Amino acid sequence: MSVRTPDPYPGWLSEDDLFEARNRLPMVYVEAVPVRLDPLGYVNEVGLLLQADDDGAMVRTLVSGRVLYRETVRAALLRHLEKDLGNFALPQLPISPVPCTVAEYFPSPSQTGFTDERQHAVALVYVIPVTGECSPRQDALELSWMTPQEALSPMVQNEFAGGRGDILRQALAFAGIAG
């Protein structure tokens, strides 16, 4: 980021520059809770990813990723849904740009309760119905569909890191499910 050469596609930061930026600026993120709905709109199932973290421990995650320079929130959401659930998931993007909740991740503990040691990220969270076939992303071991009750159970909640179990709770509360 130190040389002001014109850049044909400036959304791609070098790894070094992205590392730097993550220590200087809040990053814009989108997160999605994929769900399967019944015909009346009630949540039947929630899709959760299981993957290895940097230390090799298994953690539950949501669909999640950065919004690139000049990318809309909706385009970022679709890109990350396709990356994490495959090209045949048929996600229904939200009518409203307003997220169901906003999660603020900080590199160290804070009032928000959400942590991400890599960065300060402001994540717009959406509940996204999918109607197609989903396949887990390459770096994920598994995509599990479970009932809201299972997803909110202590066992599954303990598999989340950085407070992300609370995001799932808030997303399901938005859908009318408290647990």
Place this chain on the structure above:
Amino acid sequence: MSVRTPDPYPGWLSEDDLFEARNRLPMVYVEAVPVRLDPLGYVNEVGLLLQADDDGAMVRTLVSGRVLYRETVRAALLRHLEKDLGNFALPQLPISPVPCTVAEYFPSPSQTGFTDERQHAVALVYVIPVTGECSPRQDALELSWMTPQEALSPMVQNEFAGGRGDILRQALAFAGIAG
């Protein structure tokens, strides 16, 4: 409503009793703004009904109707969508029970700006994507699909009665469209 005989399906009030109730109690309503979305979730088209009012004048309306005794809001929404758009509209009911706006209709002018000479009604309003084939209801002359800009144009806005044009405005503002 005057005789306390057990009633096997008490949701059906007689016409007389419904007339009485409408002069004594606020009625629970649902209203829906049917939309067609592009793959990113942007609103391409809005579906508006055109029907004759009691005086024979043509008015624009939204999908709208009463919630019956022991009926959920979601079931009422689906019932009225099927009644007004036909059985092949494939409406996507909302994930959240929270409406995009609440419209309070009163029999005489009030702070809310919404009027319905028949009753005091509290309407939960939802924006509902439809993906199937829609056919207008029997008592409607026409179901028109138009762009948000057309729907918000003064000409179309003037065809609404009771302030319902403002509900459309609020619903589209919720979808990120101001006009």
Place this chain on the structure above:
Amino acid sequence: MSVRTPDPYPGWLSEDDLFEARNRLPMVYVEAVPVRLDPLGYVNEVGLLLQADDDGAMVRTLVSGRVLYRETVRAALLRHLEKDLGNFALPQLPISPVPCTVAEYFPSPSQTGFTDERQHAVALVYVIPVTGECSPRQDALELSWMTPQEALSPMVQNEFAGGRGDILRQALAFAGIAG
């Protein structure tokens, strides 16, 4: 409700007529979760009422009540807040008419999980900051202020009836607090 005599203030149904109506029509309700906020808007404390139910058992309740004929949702909210918290509570009514959640109570178990043996009620739920002095209503034994964590603890949750503990959960999730 059986006699069509003009009524100067038709919002007051007789006890008999209200009993009848409650078996025929969904009732419009408002519910409020009173909170005390810190200067940044984080919820410090939640106000919960403790009162005796019809069988003399102690139950936790939220501020709650019916919307009368020709009364706006906001006026009903203010009236019930004053009734339950006194005239010096200084509640801040919401900017938006959109509730944080909608709770549908049915006289028998249903998909919604909320029950009220007296009636079918559709309740618009709001989180309401109060800044003044609160005193519990006459028929309440106590108004308790507790932290969100205390309010969401199993002990307090068990004191609610009809699923109202879940409404508190949803209201706090709306405020960014999952528990």
Place this chain on the structure above:
Amino acid sequence: MSVRTPDPYPGWLSEDDLFEARNRLPMVYVEAVPVRLDPLGYVNEVGLLLQADDDGAMVRTLVSGRVLYRETVRAALLRHLEKDLGNFALPQLPISPVPCTVAEYFPSPSQTGFTDERQHAVALVYVIPVTGECSPRQDALELSWMTPQEALSPMVQNEFAGGRGDILRQALAFAGIAG
């Protein structure tokens, strides 16, 4: 941003680095529409700033600014409200972190309709009641309080730049006001 020296307060980017970052990453912004409410929560007045843009032209603006590294959305909102309205405005920060709308500004025309030639910014927009005395910020010529109808009039709408008049429309629609 090119030297990895430890930085005691890395939220302060140099002007150069901020210039660079603005060409590489979406920036997190908060925007606020200050309002005065009546006791029932209806919007009486909207506060709009009038300031000179880079070319010396007068433009209407909302309270607006960047979220700094390690700053919460709420703290950023309070900081910018104090900067723009003074220290005695007594703003009431929102209970929920969920904005009333999300505005995506791009350096060139896009699907979102919002432009900011300096940067790609994702702004979380809030309607903020203020109860105290407001004084305009140093670089603003004027803070004007007007009715929602005045604020939505074509004359005032034309004084906004970059699509910000639409944000005001969406914020007021959220408050139940369509115009």
